[in-house]
Amino acid sequence: MEAAIVVGAHFDLEEAGDGVVDNWSGTSLLPSLYQGIAGLPRRHTFRFVAFSGEEKGQVGSKAYVRELRNTHEQVIAMVNMDTLGLDETEVWVNRADSNLVRLMQLTAAAVKLPVSGMNVDEVGTTDSESFREKKIPAITIHSLSDLTGILYQSDREYSEEV
Numbered sequence: 116m117e118a119a120i121v122v123g124a125h126f127d128l129e130e131a132g133d134g135v136v137d138n139w140s141g142t143s144l145l146p147s148l149y150q151g152i153a154g155l156p157r158r159h160t161f162r163f164v165a166f167s168g169e170e171k172g173q174v175g176s177k178a179y180v181r182e183l184r185n186t187h188e189q190v191i192a193m194v195n196m197d198t199l200g201l202d203e204t205e206v207w208v209n210r211a212d213s214n215l216v217r218l219m220q221l222t223a224a225a226v227k228l229p230v231s232g233m234n235v236d237e238v239g240t241t242d243s244e245s246f247r248e249k250k251i252p253a254i255t256i257h258s259l260s261d262l263t264g265i266l267y268q269s270d271r272e273y274s275e276e277v
């Protein structure tokens with residue numbers, strides 16, 4: 116059985132706001148990440164997946180996980196990118212596999228990039244949950260901070276606050 120790592124993001128947006136970074140930021144990185152590792156030797160297969168229906172209950176990622184039983188591939192981890200570019204890189208620690216958190220910390224330190232933990236349970240949920248429910252190790256990388264409120268506001272509401 117072939118081992119695979121899923122790198123994913125959703126491409127739908129919350130209808131109550133503009134969704135500028137939630138989550139076009141994650142899906143726009145998928146092709147660049149693919150190109151970045153395309154010629155490198157790897158021990159695992161990487162699957163770059165853009166999910167639909169995240170805002171409606173992880174519809175796309177749940178369907179993907181359901182279909183895994185029909186493949187000859189064992190997904191050993193899921194890396195989820197959701198709402199990037201607002202601030203420094205964060206990890207949703209209390210919803211992440213501890214080994215993946217350690218690997219993220221080591222990788223960030225090796226390339227001298229800041230990364231910290233910020234749990235965002237109050238914001239909602241994300242596609243990594245579909246994998247966690249099936250006991251597949253998962254991690255969500257995001258950049259939510261005190262700016263979280265802008266995700267679900269219209270331009271008019273945001274400009275009035277500023």
